[in-house]
């Protein structure tokens with residue numbers, strides 16, 4: 022019952038908005054959000070479709086828990102074929118957009134076709150309307166959000182929009198909501214831009230119901246107590262955010278540095294969560310406060326300011342206020358990946374990523390690759406428009422950030438992403454990516470499970486498909502040796518399946534530092550029809566994983582794409598506990614295929630598909 | 637002992653659990669738009685401020701209502717709207733200097749905080765203790781304690 026049982030179909034080519042009943046049979050098999058949206062997407066599109074063609078679709082979807090009082094239940098997912106990867110893309114975002122969509126009475130919105138001119142969708146409860154967005158085209162996410170709220174005369178409206186980078190085809194553009202939350206990866210914002218869809222503005226006042234309110238209150242309260250008592254979700258994340266990891270990962274020698282040439286960054290302490298708490302020369306701190314997404318009792322979000330005297334904001338009052346601060350991934354990609362340890366410059370670059378709507382992970386990693394090309398002399402000052410693109414140059418980083426925001430000059434080149442950029446300049450081996458998507462902040466040589474995670478991730482390199490860091494570093498649910506490859510195939514598969522289920526429920530994956538499916542199943546079960554147990558959720562997750570895999574195979578990927586760049590497979594880590602190690606992917610991958618029930622080429626066997634009801 | 641809601645905005649993370657709990661108590665659905673407590677976000681300052689009715693002793697809303705739909709609950713101190721009597725004239729929404737009584741188009745009545753009959757759900761739901769329900773004559777206790785800590789003998793000796 023916590024599904025609204027309604028979806029909105031928006032045909033941008035014809036300008037029509039139609040309500041449809043949700044396919045409840047599919048909801049029982051794929052739950053919601055990531056799983057259900059992917060099912061719709063796959064049923065309705067040709068896997069060979071060009072991501073930027075009008076025939077690609079883009080789905081925004083909530084899960085059954087979205088909009089309820091469960092902790093972290095504000096999330097929504099964007100599913101499409103990724104502009105960066107050409108693989109299934111599935112990016113989720115917190116903030117307050119998902120719960121508002123649900124409150125407006127919708128489980129999902131399917132966008133199809135392409136508008137002739139820029140438009141935005143205005144959705145106020147059941148009333149949907151496409152509105153001319155020409156006055157917002159060319160505007161940042163921040164200006165668009167503020168402008169739309171003013172136009173609507175409703176400060177309580179919620180907005181998800183793309184910036185200029187999404188309009189101009191930067192391959193890793195994202196969709197930003199609530200100023201600094203984003204469906205960040207794989208270029209979902211680029212697809213939105215290709216449809217001439219600038220934004221969605223929402224207001225929902227209908228209310229969200231659950232199947233069994235009494236059981237639901239019991240289950241969600243029990244869950245909240247577990248989060249409060251857990252040291253990671255109750256202490257670490259609220260205090261330091263995901264930045265709690267910076268020094269930890271660096272010490273274990275798994276901090277990719279200067280385009281993965283090194284695995285430890287000498288400047289890590291300067292860009293860490295602890296640093297954000299230090300008092301600066303002017304008496305302020307980088308960190309203003311922590312903050313929460315809708316319903317979240319963890320509150321990991323960072324709210325930061327750039328020091329007013331810093332070169333990036335000195336004469337620019339619009340950047341002197343507080344905004345979304347550095348998460349670990351951004352601090353890594355903008356920081357150690359580029360060899361930059363000026364935390365104020367990183368904070369500013371992160372502001373620009375949010376303001377202009379592009380993914381800081383792919384951006385930072387692309388700059389890192391470009392810096393290596395520059396130091397090799399392959400890229401020159403002529404290419405960069407005069408930017409001294411050397412590792413460690415903070416000004417070069419922030420200049421690049423502004424250029425990508427406008428998709429201008431060298432910014433357009435950086436907007437290609439590292440795979441296309443390195444290919445263009447004759448060094449494809451220097452792109453630290455899988456399926457053209459850049460790695461996040463964990464070196465696969467120092468945390469072996471993450472190598473398998475990246476190689477097999479359905480959306481290209483990503484930590485959020487199976488965060489084995491939990492087990493290999495933090496010991497959750499139990500400690501495994503980060504340098505060992507034994508047992509990692511099973512670990513990765515277990516994380517992948519559980520994560521797919523959590524992503525499909527509408528919850529934030531950070532709850533799983535404290536929650537297992539034992540905590541989650543009763544919440545889902547009380548919220549919606551059907552029999553939701555640990556087992557049925559795991560099976561649902563496995564089904565979703567295999568469905569995504571099938572899509573990628575149909576899109577043209579093969580087992581050969583389940584690999585890592587040579588640097589991780591051949592060049593040993595130079596320092597730290599992983600010194601002398603390369604990724605043992607070759608040892609893990611065959612076992613992974615086998616326990617997945619896939620053949621030696623990574624194709625799911627007929628019996629596997631039958632068992633999961635996918636044939 | 638009468639109790640009052642005590643709000644400490646410094647602790648608020650903007651999670652809206654209070655709004656969600658309030659709406660669930662009063663409408664049976666999770667619906668922040670129907671909450672009687674509102675959390676305001678001041679984005680550029682990084683501040684969240686929960687705001688609701690303070691249950692004025694001499695309540696303007698109660699005085700203004702022409703049909704006596706707002707009454708005083710002696711036990712909790714709350715000023716409570718009787719839906720059966722409210723005619724939706726909205727005079728109370730004008731009279732309240734703080735904006736905490738509001739008209740609900742769906743019902744044709746006004747709604748305001750009623751302290752949930754003495755068990756305010758916002759305070760229970762708040763994960764950070766930004767909202768607590770405390771002795772109405774001692775809402776300053778926490779601040780007093782904080783200042784007391786700064787003026788103790790040890791600190792004075794140091795200075």
Ligand code: SF4
Pocket residue numbers: 093115116312313314315317318319320321322529530531532
């Ligand atoms: S843990 Fe962080 S990202 Fe997840 S819902 Fe809470 S504030 Fe948002």
Ligand code: SF4
Pocket residue numbers: 647648649650651652653654655675684686761762763764765766767
């Ligand atoms: S529940 Fe508490 S922390 Fe959350 S918004 Fe309300 S007052 Fe703030």
